[in-house]
Amino acid sequence: MSNNYQPSPSPSEVGFSLISRRQALLGAAGVAGGAALLAACGSDAKEDGAAAPGATDGAAAPAASAAKGEVTFGSNYSDEKPKAALAATMAAFTNKDVTVKVNTVDHNSYQENITTYLQNPDDVMCWFAGYRMRFFAAKGLVGDISDVWGSLGELSGGFKTASTGDDGKQYFVPLYYYPWAVHYRKSVFAEKGYAIPKTWDEFLALCEKMTADGITPLVAANDGKWPQMGMFDMINLRTNGYQFHVDLMAGKKEWTSPEVAQVFTNWETILGHQQEGANGRTWQDGANALGAKEAGMYLLGTFVASNFDPAADPKAQEIIDDLDFFPFPSINPEHGQDAVEAPIDGFMMAAKPKNADAAKALLAYLGTAAAQEAYLAVDPSSVAASSKASTAGYNALQKKSAELVGSAKYIAQFLDRDTNPEFASKVMGDAIANFLDDPSKIAEILKGVEEQKKIIFAG
Amino acid sequence: MSTDVTKAAPQVGRRRRFSQLSKRDKIVLFSMVAVPTFLHIVFVWIPTLSTIVLSFTKWDGLSPVSSIKVVGLRNYWEIFTVFEAKLFAALFNNVVLLGFLFLGPSLLGVLLAYLLDKNIRGTRIYQGIYYFPVVLSLAVVGIIWKSVMFSERQGLLNHTWSILGDRTVFGQTEPIDFVGDQGKAFSFNIPFLDSALGPSKNFLVILLAIAWRHAGYVMVMYLAGLKSVDPALREAAAIDGCNEWQAFRNVVFPAMKPINVIVLVITVIEALRTFDIVAALNAPVGMELISLQVTENILGEGGGQVGRGSAYGVVLLIMCIGFIIWYLANHYREEQL
Numbered sequence: 001m002s003n004n005y006q007p008s009p010s011p012s013e014v015g016f017s018l019i020s021r022r023q024a025l026l027g028a029a030g031v032a033g034g035a036a037l038l039a040a041c042g043s044d045a046k047e048d049g050a051a052a053p054g055a056t057d058g059a060a061a062p063a064a065s066a067a068k069g070e071v072t073f074g075s076n077y078s079d080e081k082p083k084a085a086l087a088a089t090m091a092a093f094t095n096k097d098v099t100v101k102v103n104t105v106d107h108n109s110y111q112e113n114i115t116t117y118l119q120n121p122d123d124v125m126c127w128f129a130g131y132r133m134r135f136f137a138a139k140g141l142v143g144d145i146s147d148v149w150g151s152l153g154e155l156s157g158g159f160k161t162a163s164t165g166d167d168g169k170q171y172f173v174p175l176y177y178y179p180w181a182v183h184y185r186k187s188v189f190a191e192k193g194y195a196i197p198k199t200w201d202e203f204l205a206l207c208e209k210m211t212a213d214g215i216t217p218l219v220a221a222n223d224g225k226w227p228q229m230g231m232f233d234m235i236n237l238r239t240n241g242y243q244f245h246v247d248l249m250a251g252k253k254e255w256t257s258p259e260v261a262q263v264f265t266n267w268e269t270i271l272g273h274q275q276e277g278a279n280g281r282t283w284q285d286g287a288n289a290l291g292a293k294e295a296g297m298y299l300l301g302t303f304v305a306s307n308f309d310p311a312a313d314p315k316a317q318e319i320i321d322d323l324d325f326f327p328f329p330s331i332n333p334e335h336g337q338d339a340v341e342a343p344i345d346g347f348m349m350a351a352k353p354k355n356a357d358a359a360k361a362l363l364a365y366l367g368t369a370a371a372q373e374a375y376l377a378v379d380p381s382s383v384a385a386s387s388k389a390s391t392a393g394y395n396a397l398q399k400k401s402a403e404l405v406g407s408a409k410y411i412a413q414f415l416d417r418d419t420n421p422e423f424a425s426k427v428m429g430d431a432i433a434n435f436l437d438d439p440s441k442i443a444e445i446l447k448g449v450e451e452q453k454k455i456i457f458a459g
Numbered sequence: 460m461s462t463d464v465t466k467a468a469p470q471v472g473r474r475r476r477f478s479q480l481s482k483r484d485k486i487v488l489f490s491m492v493a494v495p496t497f498l499h500i501v502f503v504w505i506p507t508l509s510t511i512v513l514s515f516t517k518w519d520g521l522s523p524v525s526s527i528k529v530v531g532l533r534n535y536w537e538i539f540t541v542f543e544a545k546l547f548a549a550l551f552n553n554v555v556l557l558g559f560l561f562l563g564p565s566l567l568g569v570l571l572a573y574l575l576d577k578n579i580r581g582t583r584i585y586q587g588i589y590y591f592p593v594v595l596s597l598a599v600v601g602i603i604w605k606s607v608m609f610s611e612r613q614g615l616l617n618h619t620w621s622i623l624g625d626r627t628v629f630g631q632t633e634p635i636d637f638v639g640d641q642g643k644a645f646s647f648n649i650p651f652l653d654s655a656l657g658p659s660k661n662f663l664v665i666l667l668a669i670a671w672r673h674a675g676y677v678m679v680m681y682l683a684g685l686k687s688v689d690p691a692l693r694e695a696a697a698i699d700g701c702n703e704w705q706a707f708r709n710v711v712f713p714a715m716k717p718i719n720v721i722v723l724v725i726t727v728i729e730a731l732r733t734f735d736i737v738a739a740l741n742a743p744v745g746m747e748l749i750s751l752q753v754t755e756n757i758l759g760e761g762g763g764q765v766g767r768g769s770a771y772g773v774v775l776l777i778m779c780i781g782f783i784i785w786y787l788a789n790h791y792r793e794e795q796l
Contacts, residue, residue: 426755430545434641437642
């Protein structure tokens with residue numbers, strides 16, 4: 001596996017530079033054009049279907065032509081908002097000959113049981129781009145959808161790279177991406193006169209100031225053993241740069257190296273500013289601490305906003321409007337703030353779908369601006385993958401997300417998406433929890449990581 | 460028995476005299492033996508033997524069976540030298556769990572049953588309350604305790620603490636991280652192991668949740684057992700001048716031997732198979748169990764290590780077999796007496 005490792009796409013490949021600040025401002029002007037394009041796309045698909053019903057055998061033929069009947073859809077969008085958003089996306093599916101049957105599974109169980117599930121999956125299923133998709137593609141467990149990509153003109157080349165397996169074929173259709181950044185409440189920063197820290201020193205000084213003001217500077221959640229992987233990734237990207245991250249994740253660099261030790265040394269300097277008891281805290285509880293202004297900053301994906309539900313809590317909307325984020329401060333000036341983590345979520349097709357035509361039609365639809373806009377209208381905590389999706393409906397955070405990712409030189413996925421899943425879940429999850437529990441043991445912990453890495457990457 | 464009959468019959472040739480069983484009887488008898496044997500072999504022995512065989516191989520569980528490679532003792536070498544921290548922590552936790560279930564909830568269950576058997580007022584209500592957790596699966600118990608009792612923000616324990624205001628009583632200034640605190644309550648070193656062994660604080664905490672359920676289970680068993688004890692025995696003990704404790708220890712408890720055996724077996728099984736509560740809590744560090752190592756290696760995205768998972772399974776099997784041998788040996792010895 002490790003030999004076939006490919007890094008995450010660089011932003012230029014992914015085409016994120018398309019979304020510049022200027023373009024975000026011009027977003028409003030683009031609505032009309034976007035709508036026209038959408039209409040055009042919709043009618044295109046239908047015309048193709050009518051004109052060339054027998055063309056399904058051709059590789060480049062749009063799959064929509066013979067699509068009818070029921071297609072099953074395995075969803076891990078089990079939280080309330082994503083679930084509603086997905087329902088809205090399916091409701092907006094214009095192909096009336098195809099009915100989509102959504103089977104929703106709790107997202108933790110879905111991920112835990114994915115290998116079992118893939119033995120007998122739904123026709124179309126939710127998954128993640130990067131190593132985690134290529135892993136299954138290489139094993140022949142998911143279906144080749146290269147022909148669908150023939151009609152996915154709205155997705156730039158970089159997304160295609162991120163959706164491509166080791167054999168050069170496409171196995172994935174992206175829906176959205178979301179960056180990881182340091183979230184904070186604007187009102188707190190305004191009230192106390194805090195400035196956004198650009199460098200590590202400014203960051204540490206801000207932490208000191210917050211502590212003096214009686215605010216815990218950093219939220220620290222790690223229930224499930226994944227949220228703090230983001231902290232490791234960010235400190236690593238800032239300390240050692242993107243290439244080191246890629247090589248480390250590919251198993252090419254040693255965990256006992258001075259570079260990795262430096263990451264944990266840097267982390268140790270802010271440990272005292274983090275909330276205590278990270279290992280048992282859910283990311284939702286962490287978000288609540290930020291919402292209650294008990295804690296000042298929170299490094300998490302922009303999905304943090306989805307924790308606040310205006311329908312359930314009247315104060316939630318106020319918190320959502322008050323949320324803002326800034327990129328993780330720079331540590332090593334050589335790397336500055338040039339990298340960002342922005343995982344891509346999307347869909348795969350079963351290796352042997354019961355209704356291949358309908359499945360491909362659905363996938364082709366999910367890659368369009370129409371589908372992604374329908375989704376983001378309900379759950380606006382991420383950014384559409386389609387370059388044609390209208391940015392006019394974006395809230396301030398979404399615009400900022402697009403901008404953050406657009407301005408980054410390198411994009412990483414996330415520790416558990418950039419490396420061997422066994423290594424991420426079994427070795428790194430425990431190692432980071434152990435570090436948070438007793439930082440003085442880090443040398444011993446890293447020795448264990450390296451030892452286990454060799455076993456896992458060997459075979 | 461059926462084989463005797465069928466063998467004897469053709470040999471002698473005087474079927475009517477030797478076989479009092481009709482053809483139908485024989486079919487019934489044969490199927491009564493064959494069906495359970497078949498099921499036993501298919502669902503117990505084949506999985507057990509294939510686990511043992513697979514533990515000497517390497518296989519990702521997804522590729523065709525032909526891709527299975529024999530690797531000898533490599534999986535065992537890996538779990539005992541590379542992933543040893545998890546293995547020994549898991550073994551230790553399983554043993555702690557076993558000891559705890561006997562000393563804590565089992566004894567508590569006996570006590571509760573004994574008290575409720577006294578026909579105190581409202582005994583049925585108490586029975587209902589104590590028995591209630593038993594109808595929940597351990598996974599649900601874990602989720603209930605995590606959110607209702609242990610949660611940092613909404614949990615009863617931390618919340619009560621913050622209302623009382625003074626958190627400094629136990630030297631605790633922050634809310635207690637019940638589920639995540641993997642620090643060891645105490646620890647000791649053993650010579651061939653790098654890391655120290657000891658029960659983690661979070662593991663001790665979920666023992667409470669497990670006890671909450673197990674005590675009710677044991678209570679119901681003993682309640683049934685106590686009802687079956689002949690009241691004359693107690694009267695005789697009372698006449699002989701036994702006090703309450705002596706009567707229980709020397710008369711009532713021994714009279715409940717069948718129940719004791721059942722509780723013993725159930726407790727051991729419960730201790731070795733516990734899995735769901737920890738899985739429901741997202742398996743934090745400190746709550747390692749052998750059963751979890753098996754599933755973590757075989758299932759899931761991080762799984763695909765059927766060989767290594769099977770090796771953990773064999774370790775669990777050996778633990779079970781140790782108990783089974785001890786139990787059978789004891790059982791037969793007493794039968795002979």
